[in-house]
Amino acid sequence: MNLEKFSKISESLRQYRRAELRDFEAEIGEKPVDQIYVDALPGDAVLQAVLSSNTTFLLGRKGTGKSTIFAKAQSVLRERKDVISIYIDVKSIYDVLEAANIPEEELDKIGISNAAYRSHMLRKIMLGKIIAELLKEVGEACDKLTLLERWRGLKKQYDELKSSLTEIGVRVKKAKLEKHEIPVLQKITNQLRIKQQQESSSITSVGVKAGAKISPGQVELNAETSGSLSDFDKTLDDSDIYNEYSDVVLKSFPFSEILDEIKTLISESGLLRLVAFFDDFSEIGLLDQRLFVDVVLSPLNNSSNETIKLKVAGYPGRVYYGKIDPSKTDTIGLDFSELYEAIEVQEMERAASDYAHRLLLTRFSVFGESLNSYFDITSSVSIQDHMTMMFRASFNVPRIMGHILHICFLDKISRGDKITVASIRLASKKYYENTISKYFDRLNRYALEPFENKLDRHNQQQLLKYIIDEARSVRKRIIDKEVGGKYFEALGGNPHTSHFIVHPDLVELLSSLESNFFLSRYKSTRDKEGKDVIVYALFLGLCESERMNWGYPEGREYRNYFVQRCFEYTRAIHLYLSQNQTIKCGQCGFCHPMDKKDSIELFKWRCPECMEGTCTIFNLSDDFKEEVKKLNKDIMLDPVELDIVTTLNDEKRRMRAGEISALIDTTHQMVGKRTSKLQEMGLIKKERDPEDGKMRSEITERCEETYFE
Known part of the structure; x- marks a missing residue:
């Protein structure tokens, strides 16, 4: 065993940043992504779909390998001489934005509040940085392809076009308030003032110090300044105001000029197209997503005459298409339930376990190690058994596999012991208890964020507790022979209760728990009445922590185990919702405070956050708001x-x-x-x-x- 190499293998899987793996080039060599890439489907089917000539949305939860697929696709495209490929990390541009970038303006004379102006300029600067980065990437890609050698020069000289792209990039970054933007900002300012007048003095008196850095989720204002970025966002809940505002922002950028220059670049150099990869799209707020799509992606996609193709990575349920026609794009889901959907659960698990095996086999091999040397393979326990457990412990998310291996390194490898199936189970339990389960309490206690975020997370936590309690109740009723008749008789005293089924209408309600890996969609099936249902599985580490038996019994007689009526949680979850009240969107899952009821009802219950879903009311604990008030904000x-x-x-x-x-x-x-x-x-x-x-x-x-x- 090589302890150092094993540690680096687990580390390479745990990392979030784009899969260039520069820290490991000494072990892997140049172009590491070409060596480590393993497609989730045979024949590199996912990669080939991304490489197609269509605009593509690649959807998967955190850690499912979206960035790695993009890196591999770019590596393939760089070998071609007829395509320009560029990569933009959207979130990283939003992360580094600072308040110092906002130019000063005399606002009193034009009737715009400081809050509306700073919120607007913050968005405009962010969008300008993305466009400038795109143009910079185009210029660098041109140099790498040595396009000058084949430039025809019928419309424009190569140096002239390069200079023009650079000049446009500099221009869009110099964000300034334009005359045509003033009317809509005056309208937003008026809305902010009306809102302030309606709020109680205890709320409106709250202010924060100026001069600090601004992040996309929060603007810090002078104490005397009315409104905030949050208020600005809420003003744009009105679809008419948002449409007017987004049109104004779009007109601030010279897109006709940009598109003309890119079209000239493509035609004069004999290229087929420009392929633009946009990563971490869903990491930004929903309003920022909408503006990003409406101001940047839609014009590039819809007005380029097929010369520009977009590849966008996002999270399931958190993608806004705007004016991009989804029917004319390819959408690829990376979660195992979509990739390996099959009639038989065993067949799905075999395909998923095969991917886990291929992924780890390749990763160990690239580092010069044998996978079998680190797993305790016996006559009764094969490497496939270990890989099946690795799939169950990680939901086939490479990053979680890295965390599992890291814990196994500490528990087993560092002591010279091999990894067993039991040690994978234990590692999953530790990862759940030390990382995943801390998501609720640590953020709610110590994160400086809007109350709505804490409320949404509190509702998730209560819903998860309810589902766990329901699973315990089902287990007890099976043991007490209250349900199932003779079907469960042979299962002994610890029946499997990790999976449950719900009506598809509840998918969005469970999406937040799914995105944070408390549970996962397992497969689609039909219940005993022939109705469509979704099977969900609780995270293995959660089940180990709660001492629940994960999985399903072996044998053909149990092939319909999941659809037994006792595992139908739809009614139970609806009962929970009827007992806990808030306003929640069925599309994006966002929770709105009850004081928004009249305004949301006025717009026929359309969600102000995503503008697509329909909101409904359900209750929550009245004590939670008081709990939040008692938190020590000084240490947040x-x-x-x-x-x-x-x-x-x-x-x-x-x-x-x-x-x-x-x-x-x-x-x-x-x-x-x-x-x-x-x-x-x-x-x-x-x-x-x-x-x-x-x-x-x-x-x-x-x-x-x-x-x-």
Whole structure:
């Protein structure tokens, strides 16, 4: 066994950032993505779909490999001489935006509030940065393809076009308030003032200090300034105002000029098309998504005469298409329930386990190691048995596989022991208890964020507890022979209760729990009445933690195990909803406070957050708002700062900004700035390593006592 290599294998799977794996080039060599890539389907079917000439939306939860697929697709396209390929990490551009970029304006004379102006300019600067980055990438791709050698020059000289692209990029980044933007901002300002007048003095008196950095989710304003970015967003819930506003923003950017230059580039150089990859699209807020699609993606896609094709990575249920016609795009889902859907559960599991085997086999081989050398293979337990358990423990998410292997490294490999099926189960339990389950309490207690976010997370937590309680109740009723008749007699005292079925109408309600890996869609089937239902599976680590038996009994007689009536949770979940009240969107799952009832009802219950779903009312604990009021806001941190200190606490080592960013899905620049802020707060200690001269961070004793004890 090579402990160092095994540790690097697990580390390479855990990382969030794009799958270039530069930290491992010494072991892997150049172009690592070409060596590590393993397609989820035989014949590289997913990759081939992404490489098609259609606009493509690639949908999957965090860690399912979207960035790796994009990196591999770009590697293939770079070998071609008839296509330009560019890559934009949308979230990273939003992450590093600062308030200092907003130019000053004399607002009193034109009747625009500081809140409306700063919120607008923040969005405009972000969109400008994305367009500028796109043009910069186009220019660099041109140089790599040495297009000058084949330039025809009928319409424009090559140097002239390159210079024009650069000039446009500089121009769009210099965001300034334009005359045609003033009327809609005046209208938004008026809406903000009306809203302020309607609120109680206790709410309107709240203010925060100016001069701090601005993130896409929050604008910090002077105490005397009315409104906030959140209020600005809510004003745009009105579809008429939003449409007017998005049209105004679109007119601020010279898209006809941009498209003309790109079309000239394609035609004069004899290229087929420009392929633009946009990653981490769903990581930004829903309003930002809408503006990004309406202002950037739609014009590129709809007005380029097939010369530009988009490849967009997002989360299931969190994609806004805007004016892009979904029927004319390819949508590829990466979750195992979509990739390997089959009539028989066993067939689906075999296909999913095969992918887990191929993925790990390749990863170990690339690092010069044999997969079988690290797993305890016996005459009765094969490598396939281990891979089946790896699939069940990770839902086939490569990043979770990396975490499972990391825990197995600490528990087994570091001691010279091989990984067993039982140790994979234990690793899944530890990952759930130490990472996934902390999602609720740590963020609700310590994250500085709007109340609506905490409310939504609280509702998720209560719903999960209800589902777990229902599974326990079903288990007890099976053991007590209250349900199932003779069907469950041979199963003994610990029947499987990890799976349940619900009506498809509840899919969106469960989407937040699914995106955070508490559960996952398992397959589509029909219940005993022949109606369509969705089978869900609880996370293996959750079941291990709750001492529930995961899976289903072996044998043909149990092939319909999941559709037994006792596992039908639709009525139970509806009962829960009737007992806990809030306003929730059936499309995006967002929760709105009850004081929005009249305005939401006025617009026929259309969701103000996603503008597509329909809202309904259900109840929640009245105590929760009081609980939030009692929280100590003085120790709350921005979610990204909480992620940083949590990672340092979990890893128990001094880390570079790049190492932290790879594990929390942000940029190293963002981590560097936030660790400096946390150092000033006495929560992190930053020191330069005497050996390599690189800055490393670790949490202080005060931080550990405050957030983790």
